[in-house]
Amino acid sequence: MTNNQGILLESGTNELEIVEFKIGDNYFGINVAKVREIIPYTPVTQIPNAHPCVKGIFKIRDSVITAVNLPSYLNINTNHEKDSFFIIAHFNKMSVGFEVHQVVGIHRISWEHIEKPDATIYGGHEGIATGIVKYDDRLILILDFEKILTDISPRTGIQKDAIKNLGPRDRSDRPILIAEDSELLMKMVKESLVEAGYENIVVTANGREAWDLLQKYKNNKSVPLKDQVACVITDIEMPQMDGHHLTKKIKEDEELSKLPVIIFSSLINEAMKLKGESLGANAQITKPEIADLVGVVDRLILK
Secondary structure (H helix, E strand, O other): OEEOOOOOOOOOOOEEEEEEEEEOOEEEEEEHHHEEEEEEOOOOEOOOOOOOOEEEEEEEOOEEEEEEOHHHHOOOOOOOHHHOEEEEEEEOOEEEEEEEOEEEEEEEEEHHHOEOOOHHHHOHHHOOEEEEEEEOOEEEEEEOHHHHHHHHOHHHOOOOHHHHOOOOOOOEOOOEEEEOOOHHHHHHHHHHHHHOOEOOEEEEOOHHHHHHHHHHHHHOOOOOHHHHOOEEEEOOOOOOOOHHHHHHHHHHOOOOOOOOEEEEEOOOOHHHHHHHHHHOOOEEEEOOOHHHHHHHHHHHHOO
């Protein structure tokens, strides 16, 4: 049994730890920050009328965990059940057990070495891979576990209907910059902000693209910086440059340091909040709480 205690304590290094695992002959990865522990396969209790990829539930200590048949979700049909493991992951304020065939190890890698999958091959915003990294002689596909969980249980994702509950709102053209590698989530966040009244939204696919754009804004002396960008909303997990490193660079830049930065991520917990605070983030919101995000944007750019 393993856990992620004491791993990657530094903040803003643009590195991550991944747990590498196998399903069939394929290699996959999950951010260690999502992993609570790894246990040998345990029998599950089936749930009537559950999604086909939900094997059932099992209890570990005082927690009831939903078991997801990840091989089935990925359409990799091999019989390894007796030798399998459950990776107990925690994100979006919930814990889920993902069945895998073999746990290979833990690796520290730089986000700069992670490439975004080709949309034509991996399905664009419908794809389930957020990145690909070469390690030794093999390619490791880093899976989008938020999307996997949303596919299985849509209510765990961003609920745009929550914006309607905010009631009538004024329109605003204050420019907001978003850094989000998931095309599906980027689309949903943008649509939610537009629904909430923010019409001037610029999207980038990772922290590197966002940083390059901020440099362009900074160098454009003909337009005040505040009229080019009023707020940055960033995910944490992104290829090339992660959200923590982006936040660090913004807050260390003399001209950009007063720019509000909101971290919007499924990884937010007490430890991650401490990291974000140490880097100067103005706010940190847990996905998928889109109404909370809108409230923070209101507070930071309309004050």
